Amino acid sequence: MTEPLVRRWLDEGKALAGQKRYEEALAAFNHALQLDPGNALAYGQKGHVLNGLKRYEEALVVLEQAFHLGYTSGWIYAKKGYALYELNHHREALEAFECAITLGYTRGWIYAKKGRILYEFGNHPEALAAFDQALRLDYTEGGWVYAKKGLVLNELHRHEEALTAFQQALQLGYTRSWIYGQNGYVYNELERYEEALEAFNNALALGYTEGGWVYAKKGRALNGLERYEEALEAFDKALQYGYTRGWIYGQKGSALNGLQRYAEAAEAFDRALQLGYVRGWTYAKKANALFELRRYAEAVQDFEHAIKRGYTRNWIYLKKEQASLHDTSPK
Numbered sequence: 001m002t003e004p005l006v007r008r009w010l011d012e013g014k015a016l017a018g019q020k021r022y023e024e025a026l027a028a029f030n031h032a033l034q035l036d037p038g039n040a041l042a043y044g045q046k047g048h049v050l051n052g053l054k055r056y057e058e059a060l061v062v063l064e065q066a067f068h069l070g071y072t073s074g075w076i077y078a079k080k081g082y083a084l085y086e087l088n089h090h091r092e093a094l095e096a097f098e099c100a101i102t103l104g105y106t107r108g109w110i111y112a113k114k115g116r117i118l119y120e121f122g123n124h125p126e127a128l129a130a131f132d133q134a135l136r137l138d139y140t141e142g143g144w145v146y147a148k149k150g151l152v153l154n155e156l157h158r159h160e161e162a163l164t165a166f167q168q169a170l171q172l173g174y175t176r177s178w179i180y181g182q183n184g185y186v187y188n189e190l191e192r193y194e195e196a197l198e199a200f201n202n203a204l205a206l207g208y209t210e211g212g213w214v215y216a217k218k219g220r221a222l223n224g225l226e227r228y229e230e231a232l233e234a235f236d237k238a239l240q241y242g243y244t245r246g247w248i249y250g251q252k253g254s255a256l257n258g259l260q261r262y263a264e265a266a267e268a269f270d271r272a273l274q275l276g277y278v279r280g281w282t283y284a285k286k287a288n289a290l291f292e293l294r295r296y297a298e299a300v301q302d303f304e305h306a307i308k309r310g311y312t313r314n315w316i317y318l319k320k321e322q323a324s325l326h327d328t329s330p331k
Contacts, residue, residue, distance in 0.1 A: 006036045013045055022052040040069035044076045047083070056083040074105025081110070090117045108139020115145075119152055128152045143174025150182060159186045177208030184217055193224035212243025220251055228258040246277025250285070257289055265289040280311025288319065296323040 013028030029046040032039060043066035050059035063080045081096030097114045100106075115130030131149040139145060150165035163186045166179050180203035187196035200218035208214055219234030235252040253268035269286035287302035303320035306312075 002035050006032050006039060006042075009035070010039075010042060010045065013042075013049070017045065017049050017052065020052065022049045025049045026053070038069060040066045040071035043069065044071050044073075044079070047076070048079050051079060051083055051086075054086070056086045059083040060087075072103075074100040074103030077103065078105050078107065078110055081113070085113050085117070090120060093117060106137070108134040108137035108145075109141070111137065112139055112141060112145050112148075115152075116148060119148065119155075124152050124155045128156065140172055143169035143172030146172065147174050147176065147179055150179070154182065154186065159189045162186050163190075177203050177206035178210070180206065181208055181210060181214050181217070184214070184221065188217060188220055188224070191224060193221040196221035197225065209241060212238035212241030215241065216243055216245070216248050216251075219248070219255070223251055223255055223258075226258060228255040231255040232259075244275070246272045246275030248272075249275065250277050250279070250282050253282075253289070254285055257285060260292070262289040262292040266293065266295075278309075280306040280309030283309065284311050284313070284316055287316075287323075291319050291323055294326070296326040299323040 009028045009032035013025045016025035026049045029042050032042040043062050047059045047063035060083045066076055077096045077100035081093045084093035094117045097110050111130045111134035115127045118127035131145055134145050146165045146169035150162045153162035166183050169179055180199045184196045184199035200214055203214050215234045216238035219231045222231035232255050235248055238248055249268045249272035253265045256265035256268055266286055266289040269282055272282050283302045284306035287299045290299035300320055300323045303316050306316055
Protein backbone atom coordinates (compact mmCIF):
# COMPACT_ATOMS: atom_id res chain seq x y z
CA MET A 1 0.00 0.00 0.00
CA THR A 2 2.81 2.44 0.88
CA GLU A 3 4.78 2.18 -2.36
CA PRO A 4 1.98 3.39 -4.71
CA LEU A 5 1.36 6.37 -2.40
CA VAL A 6 5.05 7.25 -2.39
CA ARG A 7 5.11 7.03 -6.19
CA ARG A 8 2.03 9.25 -6.40
CA TRP A 9 3.62 11.94 -4.21
CA LEU A 10 6.88 11.75 -6.16
CA ASP A 11 5.09 12.11 -9.49
CA GLU A 12 2.98 14.98 -8.19
CA GLY A 13 6.06 16.72 -6.77
CA LYS A 14 7.93 16.42 -10.06
CA ALA A 15 4.97 17.80 -11.99
CA LEU A 16 4.68 20.77 -9.62
CA ALA A 17 8.43 21.40 -9.73
CA GLY A 18 8.24 21.39 -13.52
CA GLN A 19 5.69 24.21 -13.23
CA LYS A 20 7.99 26.01 -10.73
CA ARG A 21 5.36 25.62 -8.02
CA TYR A 22 8.14 24.86 -5.59
CA GLU A 23 6.33 25.26 -2.27
CA GLU A 24 3.66 22.76 -3.31
CA ALA A 25 6.32 20.45 -4.75
CA LEU A 26 8.23 20.60 -1.46
CA ALA A 27 5.09 19.55 0.42
CA ALA A 28 4.62 16.61 -1.96
CA PHE A 29 8.19 15.36 -1.47
CA ASN A 30 7.86 15.75 2.28
CA HIS A 31 4.74 13.54 2.14
CA ALA A 32 6.75 10.95 0.20
CA LEU A 33 9.53 11.03 2.80
CA GLN A 34 7.06 10.66 5.66
CA LEU A 35 5.90 7.43 4.05
CA ASP A 36 9.39 6.28 3.01
CA PRO A 37 12.18 8.03 5.03
CA GLY A 38 14.90 6.17 3.12
CA ASN A 39 13.81 7.22 -0.37
CA ALA A 40 16.94 8.66 -2.02
CA LEU A 41 15.01 9.95 -5.06
CA ALA A 42 12.69 11.98 -2.82
CA TYR A 43 15.67 13.58 -1.10
CA GLY A 44 17.20 14.43 -4.47
CA GLN A 45 13.99 16.01 -5.73
CA LYS A 46 13.50 17.87 -2.46
CA GLY A 47 17.00 19.31 -2.82
CA HIS A 48 16.11 20.44 -6.34
CA VAL A 49 13.01 22.36 -5.20
CA LEU A 50 14.89 23.88 -2.26
CA ASN A 51 17.32 25.24 -4.85
CA GLY A 52 14.32 26.63 -6.70
CA LEU A 53 13.23 28.33 -3.47
CA LYS A 54 16.78 29.74 -3.02
CA ARG A 55 17.15 27.84 0.23
CA TYR A 56 20.60 26.64 -0.73
CA GLU A 57 21.99 25.65 2.67
CA GLU A 58 18.98 23.39 3.24
CA ALA A 59 19.29 22.05 -0.29
CA LEU A 60 22.87 20.95 0.37
CA VAL A 61 21.88 19.09 3.56
CA VAL A 62 19.09 17.26 1.74
CA LEU A 63 21.22 16.46 -1.31
CA GLU A 64 23.94 15.03 0.95
CA GLN A 65 21.30 12.73 2.43
CA ALA A 66 20.46 11.55 -1.10
CA PHE A 67 24.17 10.83 -1.70
CA HIS A 68 24.34 8.95 1.61
CA LEU A 69 21.44 6.77 0.44
CA GLY A 70 23.28 5.91 -2.78
CA TYR A 71 21.79 8.39 -5.27
CA THR A 72 24.89 9.45 -7.21
CA SER A 73 23.73 10.44 -10.69
CA GLY A 74 25.11 13.30 -12.74
CA TRP A 75 21.84 15.14 -12.17
CA ILE A 76 22.26 15.24 -8.41
CA TYR A 77 25.90 16.38 -8.67
CA ALA A 78 24.66 19.21 -10.91
CA LYS A 79 22.07 20.23 -8.32
CA LYS A 80 24.71 20.15 -5.60
CA GLY A 81 27.00 22.25 -7.78
CA TYR A 82 24.19 24.76 -8.33
CA ALA A 83 23.62 25.21 -4.59
CA LEU A 84 27.35 25.56 -3.92
CA TYR A 85 27.67 28.07 -6.76
CA GLU A 86 24.87 30.24 -5.37
CA LEU A 87 26.52 30.13 -1.94
CA ASN A 88 29.80 31.32 -3.53
CA HIS A 89 31.58 28.05 -2.67
CA HIS A 90 33.00 28.09 -6.16
CA ARG A 91 35.84 25.61 -5.87
CA GLU A 92 33.50 22.95 -4.46
CA ALA A 93 30.88 23.87 -7.05
CA LEU A 94 33.41 23.33 -9.83
CA GLU A 95 34.23 19.86 -8.47
CA ALA A 96 30.52 18.97 -8.39
CA PHE A 97 29.98 20.22 -11.96
CA GLU A 98 32.96 18.16 -13.14
CA CYS A 99 31.42 15.07 -11.52
CA ALA A 100 28.10 15.77 -13.24
CA ILE A 101 29.80 16.09 -16.63
CA THR A 102 31.88 12.95 -16.06
CA LEU A 103 28.66 11.04 -15.33
CA GLY A 104 27.16 12.25 -18.60
CA TYR A 105 24.92 15.07 -17.34
CA THR A 106 25.98 17.72 -19.84
CA ARG A 107 23.72 20.76 -19.79
CA GLY A 108 24.48 24.23 -21.11
CA TRP A 109 23.86 25.92 -17.77
CA ILE A 110 26.50 23.73 -16.12
CA TYR A 111 29.15 24.76 -18.65
CA ALA A 112 28.11 28.41 -18.31
CA LYS A 113 28.55 28.37 -14.54
CA LYS A 114 31.75 26.37 -14.88
CA GLY A 115 33.03 29.02 -17.29
CA ARG A 116 32.26 31.83 -14.87
CA ILE A 117 34.08 30.06 -12.03
CA LEU A 118 37.13 29.39 -14.20
CA TYR A 119 37.13 33.05 -15.30
CA GLU A 120 37.12 34.17 -11.66
CA PHE A 121 40.01 31.78 -10.97
CA GLY A 122 41.96 33.37 -13.86
CA ASN A 123 41.90 30.21 -15.99
CA HIS A 124 40.88 32.01 -19.16
CA PRO A 125 41.52 29.34 -21.84
CA GLU A 126 39.42 26.75 -19.98
CA ALA A 127 36.76 29.35 -19.19
CA LEU A 128 36.50 30.14 -22.90
CA ALA A 129 36.16 26.42 -23.73
CA ALA A 130 33.35 26.11 -21.15
CA PHE A 131 31.43 29.11 -22.50
CA ASP A 132 31.82 27.80 -26.05
CA GLN A 133 30.43 24.43 -24.97
CA ALA A 134 27.46 26.17 -23.30
CA LEU A 135 26.76 28.00 -26.56
CA ARG A 136 27.08 24.77 -28.59
CA LEU A 137 24.33 23.42 -26.35
CA ASP A 138 22.19 26.49 -27.25
CA TYR A 139 22.48 27.97 -23.79
CA THR A 140 22.83 31.76 -23.95
CA GLU A 141 20.90 32.89 -20.83
CA GLY A 142 19.58 35.91 -22.68
CA GLY A 143 23.02 36.91 -23.92
CA TRP A 144 24.83 36.54 -20.57
CA VAL A 145 27.08 33.75 -21.87
CA TYR A 146 28.17 35.82 -24.87
CA ALA A 147 28.90 38.75 -22.55
CA LYS A 148 31.07 36.63 -20.27
CA LYS A 149 32.77 35.06 -23.28
CA GLY A 150 33.64 38.58 -24.42
CA LEU A 151 35.29 39.30 -21.07
CA VAL A 152 37.43 36.17 -21.38
CA LEU A 153 38.43 37.03 -24.94
CA ASN A 154 39.46 40.51 -23.76
CA GLU A 155 41.72 38.93 -21.15
CA LEU A 156 43.25 36.79 -23.91
CA HIS A 157 43.80 39.95 -26.04
CA ARG A 158 41.55 38.55 -28.77
CA HIS A 159 39.81 41.88 -29.16
CA GLU A 160 38.04 41.43 -32.50
CA GLU A 161 36.43 38.22 -31.25
CA ALA A 162 35.54 39.92 -27.96
CA LEU A 163 33.77 42.66 -29.88
CA THR A 164 31.74 40.06 -31.79
CA ALA A 165 30.75 38.34 -28.53
CA PHE A 166 29.62 41.61 -26.93
CA GLN A 167 27.58 42.49 -30.02
CA GLN A 168 25.88 39.09 -29.89
CA ALA A 169 25.03 39.68 -26.21
CA LEU A 170 23.47 43.05 -27.06
CA GLN A 171 21.52 41.56 -29.97
CA LEU A 172 20.01 39.03 -27.56
CA GLY A 173 18.83 41.87 -25.33
CA TYR A 174 21.57 41.66 -22.71
CA THR A 175 21.96 45.43 -22.62
CA ARG A 176 24.00 45.92 -19.48
CA SER A 177 25.92 49.13 -19.00
CA TRP A 178 29.19 47.29 -18.35
CA ILE A 179 29.03 45.69 -21.82
CA TYR A 180 29.09 49.14 -23.38
CA GLY A 181 32.10 49.92 -21.22
CA GLN A 182 33.85 46.77 -22.37
CA ASN A 183 32.91 47.53 -25.98
CA GLY A 184 34.55 50.92 -25.59
CA TYR A 185 37.67 49.31 -24.15
CA VAL A 186 37.94 46.98 -27.16
CA TYR A 187 37.42 49.82 -29.63
CA ASN A 188 40.20 51.76 -27.88
CA GLU A 189 42.53 48.77 -28.19
CA LEU A 190 41.68 48.59 -31.90
CA GLU A 191 42.18 52.40 -32.23
CA ARG A 192 38.58 52.84 -33.35
CA TYR A 193 38.11 55.90 -31.20
CA GLU A 194 34.83 57.27 -32.56
CA GLU A 195 33.12 53.96 -31.82
CA ALA A 196 34.86 53.79 -28.44
CA LEU A 197 33.56 57.22 -27.53
CA GLU A 198 30.00 56.26 -28.48
CA ALA A 199 30.23 53.09 -26.39
CA PHE A 200 31.56 54.93 -23.32
CA ASN A 201 28.84 57.56 -23.63
CA ASN A 202 26.24 54.77 -23.74
CA ALA A 203 27.75 53.23 -20.60
CA LEU A 204 27.70 56.57 -18.78
CA ALA A 205 24.12 57.25 -19.89
CA LEU A 206 23.17 53.98 -18.18
CA GLY A 207 24.94 55.07 -14.99
CA TYR A 208 28.06 52.94 -15.37
CA THR A 209 31.23 54.68 -14.15
CA GLU A 210 33.13 51.76 -12.54
CA GLY A 211 34.76 54.08 -10.04
CA GLY A 212 35.98 56.46 -12.73
CA TRP A 213 37.32 53.78 -15.11
CA VAL A 214 34.81 54.67 -17.85
CA TYR A 215 35.73 58.36 -17.73
CA ALA A 216 39.42 57.45 -17.89
CA LYS A 217 38.94 55.24 -20.94
CA LYS A 218 36.66 57.86 -22.53
CA GLY A 219 39.51 60.34 -22.09
CA ARG A 220 41.82 57.91 -23.87
CA ALA A 221 39.42 57.78 -26.83
CA LEU A 222 39.18 61.58 -26.92
CA ASN A 223 42.98 61.80 -26.91
CA GLY A 224 43.03 59.47 -29.88
CA LEU A 225 40.61 61.85 -31.64
CA GLU A 226 42.81 64.83 -30.67
CA ARG A 227 39.90 66.36 -28.74
CA TYR A 228 42.22 67.35 -25.94
CA GLU A 229 40.05 69.77 -23.94
CA GLU A 230 37.30 67.16 -23.67
CA ALA A 231 39.91 64.52 -22.84
CA LEU A 232 41.17 66.63 -19.93
CA GLU A 233 37.61 66.97 -18.61
CA ALA A 234 37.18 63.19 -18.74
CA PHE A 235 40.51 62.50 -17.00
CA ASP A 236 39.71 65.04 -14.27
CA LYS A 237 36.32 63.37 -13.80
CA ALA A 238 38.03 59.99 -13.39
CA LEU A 239 40.40 61.46 -10.81
CA GLN A 240 37.45 62.99 -8.93
CA TYR A 241 36.05 59.48 -8.60
CA GLY A 242 39.35 58.42 -7.04
CA TYR A 243 40.60 56.52 -10.08
CA THR A 244 44.21 57.64 -9.64
CA ARG A 245 46.25 55.46 -11.93
CA GLY A 246 49.63 56.39 -13.37
CA TRP A 247 48.51 55.87 -16.94
CA ILE A 248 45.75 58.47 -16.51
CA TYR A 249 48.32 61.11 -15.60
CA GLY A 250 50.33 59.96 -18.61
CA GLN A 251 47.33 60.41 -20.88
CA LYS A 252 46.51 63.72 -19.21
CA GLY A 253 50.05 64.85 -19.93
CA SER A 254 49.63 63.83 -23.56
CA ALA A 255 46.47 65.95 -23.82
CA LEU A 256 48.26 68.91 -22.23
CA ASN A 257 51.10 68.47 -24.74
CA GLY A 258 48.51 68.58 -27.50
CA LEU A 259 47.20 71.87 -26.05
CA GLN A 260 50.77 73.22 -25.82
CA ARG A 261 50.43 73.55 -22.04
CA TYR A 262 53.89 72.09 -21.56
CA ALA A 263 54.61 73.03 -17.94
CA GLU A 264 51.40 71.28 -16.81
CA ALA A 265 52.20 68.37 -19.10
CA ALA A 266 55.64 67.90 -17.50
CA GLU A 267 54.01 67.88 -14.04
CA ALA A 268 51.45 65.29 -15.18
CA PHE A 269 54.17 63.01 -16.58
CA ASP A 270 56.14 63.34 -13.33
CA ARG A 271 53.02 62.24 -11.43
CA ALA A 272 52.60 59.29 -13.78
CA LEU A 273 56.17 58.19 -13.09
CA GLN A 274 55.70 58.62 -9.32
CA LEU A 275 52.68 56.31 -9.52
CA GLY A 276 54.73 53.64 -11.28
CA TYR A 277 53.78 54.29 -14.89
CA VAL A 278 57.40 53.96 -15.95
CA ARG A 279 57.29 53.48 -19.69
CA GLY A 280 59.49 54.61 -22.53
CA TRP A 281 56.42 56.42 -23.87
CA THR A 282 56.04 58.40 -20.63
CA TYR A 283 59.66 59.55 -20.69
CA ALA A 284 59.45 60.44 -24.37
CA LYS A 285 56.31 62.55 -23.94
CA LYS A 286 57.73 64.24 -20.86
CA ALA A 287 60.96 64.95 -22.74
CA ASN A 288 58.94 66.56 -25.54
CA ALA A 289 57.28 68.89 -23.01
CA LEU A 290 60.68 69.76 -21.51
CA PHE A 291 62.09 70.40 -24.99
CA GLU A 292 59.30 72.87 -25.72
CA LEU A 293 60.02 74.54 -22.36
CA ARG A 294 63.69 74.84 -23.44
CA ARG A 295 64.78 72.72 -20.52
CA TYR A 296 67.15 70.94 -22.87
CA ALA A 297 69.43 69.13 -20.42
CA GLU A 298 66.45 67.47 -18.71
CA ALA A 299 64.91 66.70 -22.10
CA VAL A 300 68.08 64.90 -23.23
CA GLN A 301 68.04 62.77 -20.05
CA ASP A 302 64.43 61.76 -20.52
CA PHE A 303 64.88 61.01 -24.23
CA GLU A 304 67.70 58.66 -23.17
CA HIS A 305 65.41 57.02 -20.58
CA ALA A 306 62.83 56.47 -23.34
CA ILE A 307 65.37 54.89 -25.68
CA LYS A 308 66.74 52.61 -22.92
CA ARG A 309 63.21 51.33 -22.40
CA GLY A 310 62.83 50.46 -26.06
CA TYR A 311 60.71 53.44 -27.12
CA THR A 312 62.69 54.26 -30.26
CA ARG A 313 60.97 56.66 -32.64
CA ASN A 314 62.67 58.82 -35.26
CA TRP A 315 61.33 62.04 -33.73
CA ILE A 316 62.95 61.13 -30.40
CA TYR A 317 66.41 60.89 -31.94
CA LEU A 318 65.89 64.12 -33.88
CA LYS A 319 64.70 66.09 -30.86
CA LYS A 320 67.37 64.57 -28.62
CA GLU A 321 70.03 65.76 -31.09
CA GLN A 322 68.46 69.23 -31.26
CA ALA A 323 68.26 69.40 -27.47
CA SER A 324 71.90 68.38 -27.19
CA LEU A 325 72.89 71.23 -29.51
CA HIS A 326 70.90 73.73 -27.44
CA ASP A 327 72.11 72.37 -24.08
CA THR A 328 74.62 74.80 -22.61
CA SER A 329 74.91 73.12 -19.19
CA PRO A 330 78.43 72.10 -18.08
CA LYS A 331 79.34 68.64 -19.41
